Amino acid sequence: MKKEISALVYVCLSFVIFISCNGNSVISIPNSKEGKLHGDKELVEYGEKVLTLDSVSAPKPIYMQIIQEGGEDVLTILNTYNSSVYFYNYDSGEFIKRVSFKQVRENEIRKPGAYYILNEDSVYILDMAKMNVSLLNLNTNNLLDIISLKGSEGRDWPNKLPQYNLFTANPIQDIGENIVLTGQLFWSVPSDVIKTFHFSAYINKKSGVVQFYHCYPEELYGQDANWEGGLQTTPYTTISPKGDIVVSYPPSHDIYLYSPYTNGYTKSYGGSNYAGTISSIGYSNKREIPKNMIYANFVQQDMYGPIIYDKYREVYYRIMTKKVADSQNNYSIQDKNIYIVIMDEEFHYIGETIIGNGKRWNINNTLVTKEGLNIEYISSENAEEEYIIFKVFKLK
Amino acid sequence: MKKTFIIYLLCIMYMCSSCINEEYQEREYLNDVLAEYPQLTKYSWLIIIPGAGCNGCIQESEYFLKKYVSEESLCFVLTNISSIKILQQKTSVKIKEHPNIYVDRDNVFLLPTNNSIYPCIAEVRNGIVVSVEFQSPQTSALHNLEESLLRRSEESPRRN
Numbered sequence: 001m002k003k004e005i006s007a008l009v010y011v012c013l014s015f016v017i018f019i020s021c022n023g024n025s026v027i028s029i030p031n032s033k034e035g036k037l038h039g040d041k042e043l044v045e046y047g048e049k050v051l052t053l054d055s056v057s058a059p060k061p062i063y064m065q066i067i068q069e070g071g072e073d074v075l076t077i078l079n080t081y082n083s084s085v086y087f088y089n090y091d092s093g094e095f096i097k098r099v100s101f102k103q104v105r106e107n108e109i110r111k112p113g114a115y116y117i118l119n120e121d122s123v124y125i126l127d128m129a130k131m132n133v134s135l136l137n138l139n140t141n142n143l144l145d146i147i148s149l150k151g152s153e154g155r156d157w158p159n160k161l162p163q164y165n166l167f168t169a170n171p172i173q174d175i176g177e178n179i180v181l182t183g184q185l186f187w188s189v190p191s192d193v194i195k196t197f198h199f200s201a202y203i204n205k206k207s208g209v210v211q212f213y214h215c216y217p218e219e220l221y222g223q224d225a226n227w228e229g230g231l232q233t234t235p236y237t238t239i240s241p242k243g244d245i246v247v248s249y250p251p252s253h254d255i256y257l258y259s260p261y262t263n264g265y266t267k268s269y270g271g272s273n274y275a276g277t278i279s280s281i282g283y284s285n286k287r288e289i290p291k292n293m294i295y296a297n298f299v300q301q302d303m304y305g306p307i308i309y310d311k312y313r314e315v316y317y318r319i320m321t322k323k324v325a326d327s328q329n330n331y332s333i334q335d336k337n338i339y340i341v342i343m344d345e346e347f348h349y350i351g352e353t354i355i356g357n358g359k360r361w362n363i364n365n366t367l368v369t370k371e372g373l374n375i376e377y378i379s380s381e382n383a384e385e386e387y388i389i390f391k392v393f394k395l396k
Numbered sequence: 397m398k399k400t401f402i403i404y405l406l407c408i409m410y411m412c413s414s415c416i417n418e419e420y421q422e423r424e425y426l427n428d429v430l431a432e433y434p435q436l437t438k439y440s441w442l443i444i445i446p447g448a449g450c451n452g453c454i455q456e457s458e459y460f461l462k463k464y465v466s467e468e469s470l471c472f473v474l475t476n477i478s479s480i481k482i483l484q485q486k487t488s489v490k491i492k493e494h495p496n497i498y499v500d501r502d503n504v505f506l507l508p509t510n511n512s513i514y515p516c517i518a519e520v521r522n523g524i525v526v527s528v529e530f531q532s533p534q535t536s537a538l539h540n541l542e543e544s545l546l547r548r549s550e551e552s553p554r555r556n
Contacts, residue, residue, distance in 0.1 A: 058479030081482050292508035332503060385481040
């Protein structure tokens, strides 16, 4: 009897250890329409844009914005190395000018991460190091305002307020009286803050006052599910023609619609015909989770990425990266094939196109122009980094 | 009963060590990768510089690259680099002119552990990685390497 009790104790202890290493509370999100979607639209590659770079600029810039000047499309590109924005005539590819936003020491922008050109007199620049937004007049290089994104929070502000990883295809948005920076948590969403953590910072253009809105959906990120690492907790945003914020979450086949200045949402199906069930990481010790397990969860599963509204063709493009079936130890996000789901304004599926993998395409630099959908192309012939190259896709 | 307990304890120790032995995992990973790159095994140290991660640590390793690029026992592996052009601007080092700089375009040297954000110094003996250290805010692997290089250069004349 004594032996049996001891054996039982060992079995129970082993079970506890096993659980602590391998986890529980896994959220699984099935794709109810996998293999059942039909559409007659596709994206067809039809041309390219090549911009010549100077000696201190490189391809794969972290941030770009298309603006209109004098009736023409102007592509602006952030150079973090020399803290400048470069302006190119998009149609001709001609370089127009470079504007530096270097400031005097105490106001120096240490690590520019994103910007929004309202006009050249009012440019908002996110400083990732200081976690603030500087408002500059680019023409005079005058600093007009510094807006803190940490507010009055203490050292533990990252647990209460978002951090930002913005790029061309997930940009700063302009909504009425505000510019909106959508950030995220870079670790799993704790249950006790899921209803209070707001990931979008609304900066009032007139007053500079910052207010935070929008919560993670509990059905995706609740139950203390393990979504460590920041890849799976990025809300990608675009603005609908009605002015709602449309959010694509990496693990969800749905898209979520948030009205400005609210915390509620509605949702609509917005998935890929080729995406399967997506699950959170089955490892409960979040602090000690090995990095390769986080990458494996992202690489070995289908995951959604940026969503972009095309005002010229009145469609949405939603990017999905397909799982790498047998990646073993070679966990590379660039190995994932890129699928682009095409939806109409009501989020009805109208088609889907596969363009190849991330070794050829930089989907972070995807933007819409009159010509079509532009995606940065990584060319092996551009080893000297002399150009930035876009392939332009037309909707057919 | 005592025997069973000891066996059980050993099992737990084994499970724990397999959970936490990151250093062993990193060495094994690099040895697997090096097996595919025999040309890099002739160096005594690999300095693996990631393109993204701990900014200050990476800047220190870039400074180290600039200072010691002509040191023949070192091989600098640039992994997950977003731009060689900008790195050359920052360091004033022409990558193509130095055979001991390897540009890892497929990111195979990017470690699959949480330390991948730090520059890694791997000591290689007889083609095998024998130790792995990181340049991080808490650890000064580059300083240690610099001291090893200085000791070596001081010892060299004595040998002659």
